[in-house]
Amino acid sequence: xxxxxxxxxxxxxxxxxxxxxxxxxxxxxxxxxxxxxxxxxxxxxxxxxxxxxxxxxxxxxxxxxxxxxxxxxxxxxxxxxxxxxxxxxxxxxxxxxxxxxxxxxxxxxxxxxxxxxxxxxxxxxxxxxxxxxxxxxxxxxxxxxxxxxxxxxxxxxxxxxxxxxxxxxxxxxxxxxxxxxxxxxxxxxxxxxxxxxxxxxxxxxxxxxxxxxxxxxxxxxxxxxxxxxxxxxxxxxxxxxxxxxxxxxxxxxxxxxxxxx
Amino acid sequence: xxxxxxxxxxxxxxxxxxxxxxxxxxxxxxxxxxxxxxxxxxxxxxxxxxxxxxxxxxxxxxxxxxxxxxxxxxxxxxxxxxxxxxxxxxxxxxxxxxxxxxxxxxxxxxxxxxxxxxxxxxxxxxxxxxxxxxxxxxxxxxxxxxxxxxxxxxxxxxxxxxxxxxxxxxxxxxxxxxxxxxxxxxxxxxxxxxxxxxxxxxxxxxxxxxxxxxxxxxxxxxxxxxxxxxxxxxxxxxxxxxxxxxxxxxxxxxxxxxxx
Numbered sequence: 001x002x003x004x005x006x007x008x009x010x011x012x013x014x015x016x017x018x019x020x021x022x023x024x025x026x027x028x029x030x031x032x033x034x035x036x037x038x039x040x041x042x043x044x045x046x047x048x049x050x051x052x053x054x055x056x057x058x059x060x061x062x063x064x065x066x067x068x069x070x071x072x073x074x075x076x077x078x079x080x081x082x083x084x085x086x087x088x089x090x091x092x093x094x095x096x097x098x099x100x101x102x103x104x105x106x107x108x109x110x111x112x113x114x115x116x117x118x119x120x121x122x123x124x125x126x127x128x129x130x131x132x133x134x135x136x137x138x139x140x141x142x143x144x145x146x147x148x149x150x151x152x153x154x155x156x157x158x159x160x161x162x163x164x165x166x167x168x169x170x171x172x173x174x175x176x177x178x179x180x181x182x183x184x185x186x187x188x189x190x191x192x193x194x195x196x197x198x199x200x201x202x203x204x205x206x207x208x209x210x211x212x213x214x215x216x217x218x219x220x221x222x223x224x225x226x227x228x229x230x231x232x233x234x235x236x237x238x239x240x241x242x243x244x245x246x247x248x249x250x251x252x253x254x255x256x257x258x259x260x261x
Numbered sequence: 262x263x264x265x266x267x268x269x270x271x272x273x274x275x276x277x278x279x280x281x282x283x284x285x286x287x288x289x290x291x292x293x294x295x296x297x298x299x300x301x302x303x304x305x306x307x308x309x310x311x312x313x314x315x316x317x318x319x320x321x322x323x324x325x326x327x328x329x330x331x332x333x334x335x336x337x338x339x340x341x342x343x344x345x346x347x348x349x350x351x352x353x354x355x356x357x358x359x360x361x362x363x364x365x366x367x368x369x370x371x372x373x374x375x376x377x378x379x380x381x382x383x384x385x386x387x388x389x390x391x392x393x394x395x396x397x398x399x400x401x402x403x404x405x406x407x408x409x410x411x412x413x414x415x416x417x418x419x420x421x422x423x424x425x426x427x428x429x430x431x432x433x434x435x436x437x438x439x440x441x442x443x444x445x446x447x448x449x450x451x452x453x454x455x456x457x458x459x460x461x462x463x464x465x466x467x468x469x470x471x472x473x474x475x476x477x478x479x480x481x482x483x484x485x486x487x488x489x490x491x492x493x494x495x496x497x498x499x500x501x502x503x504x505x506x507x508x509x510x511x512x513x514x515x516x517x518x519x520x521x
Binding site (some may be wrong): 004007008009010031032035036038039040047071072074075078079081082085086089090091114118121122123124125126128129130132133138141151153154156157158159160161162163164165167168169172192193195196197198199200201202203204205206207209210211213214217218222223224226 | 288289290291293294297308312315316319320323324326327328329330331332333334335336337338339341360364372373375376377379380382383384385386387389390391449450451452453457458461462465476479480481482483484485486487488491492495
């Protein structure tokens with residue numbers, strides 16, 4: 001399995017654990033509430049606590065540390081850039097001043113604080129998504145979205161896209177490998193030309209696959225709408241989880257508001 | 262001093278890779294609530310437009326739905342392909358919206374982008390749920406409308422198809438980054454000056470996005486030329502080129518095999 005397929009796959013979300021057994025709608029609602037709390041938090045402490053909690057749970061349920069690191073490295077880079085940009089471009093009270101490349105660079109106190117808060121929010125938000133996708137298979141997320149009122153057509157296309165992304169990723173890996181063996185990426189010019197060929201092959205194969213998929217679905221009675229399974233009504237336990245997390249998050253936010261604003 | 266700072270940031274940004282390589286998606290938690298909601302409000306009518314378009318077309322021809330799903334998957338895969346960025350000494354990846362808008366039109370591209378962005382936010386940590394609206398606006402709406410309109414306009418002006426595809430790919434990429442810069446600057450300038458921050462963000466994107474846009478244009482032209490050479494009827498069926506055959510989309514015979 002290629003790295004991208006591995007990252008994109010919901011294989012680990014199919015494992016059986018306490019979080020995976022919770023209704024996907026409940027998980028989605030709770031994840032959105034935590035995201036809102038992370039964004040509203042006036043201090044980096046809460047988002048960072050969420051990062052630690054989410055990463056710890058993700059490790060505990062068996063997601064390889066390598067995948068966790070790969071998922072978090074880009075957002076952490078973005079958080080670092082945000083921190084530098086905010087420190088240099090907002091605020092007025094000098095915090096650090098140092099010469100670099102012949103310029104005097106000033107990091108401001110206000111900018112540093114804002115940058116830290118924003119960086120913590122970025123990593124906190126991404127950690128919540130990491131945990132959600134680690135305990136909920138993709139088709140369950142789509143069913144939850146459908147139950148929460150997202151258009152049926154949108155969900156159908158999302159399911160088709162997710163399913164066939166893996167088929168096309170495998171094809172891309174095969175074609176790229178074949179090109180590489182034939183020195184298709186030996187220099188920049190050949191590399192770009194080869195990338196164009198891969199793209200073209202992928203699009204053509206997608207159309208061929210669409211024809212085959214359409215035929216297969218028609219044989220099974222497809223008349224323009226893919227039947228989506230229904231999720232059972234929310235149980236009392238889910239209602240308690242949603243209410244409980246709403247109370248806990250509100251309490252934490254009010255406390256942080258009083259303490260830090 | 263701000264110009265000096267901008268120059269410094271310009272020099273610094275390539276060092277911040279891969280963060281800039283993923284920068285076409287605004288990350289989770291960056292946009293304040295009011296801005297996140299505003300961009301959702303802007304994006305939703307366009308997604309509804311795509312859904313309406315798809316419903317009308319798939320009511321006429323049920324094949325259209327799987328085809329859009331599969332082309333969406335293809336464009337998503339292409340958008341994950343690494344493209345070398347020599348100035349940054351690293352790799353980045355194309356947006357793919359320019360190509361998608363040429364093939365399936367802007368309405369459907371917005372729809373497909375919204376799904377691709379959600380999948381990326383959930384499974385790849387690129388973008389996020391709170392910033393989904395903003396990302397749909399920059400990548401889905403601005404990117405696809407720019408790509409589609411440039412392709413159509415340049416074709417009408419008599420430019421060869423490869424040239425139009427190149428311009429569509431390149432300018433849709435740059436338009437996406439311009440929109441992303443605007444979204445970031447408008448949300449993050451705080452008490453500072455928005456134009457200054459917009460300039461700084463724009464400058465920080467330059468080292469990777471100038472060459473990346475050009476390479477995306479080349480790849481888009483390459484994909485287009487490949488399809489035009491191998492399966493010209495497909496472009497006619499999709500309405501990209503003037504129809505010369507009588508076949509309908511659903512009756513296009515798939516050709517097995519291909520280049521490997």
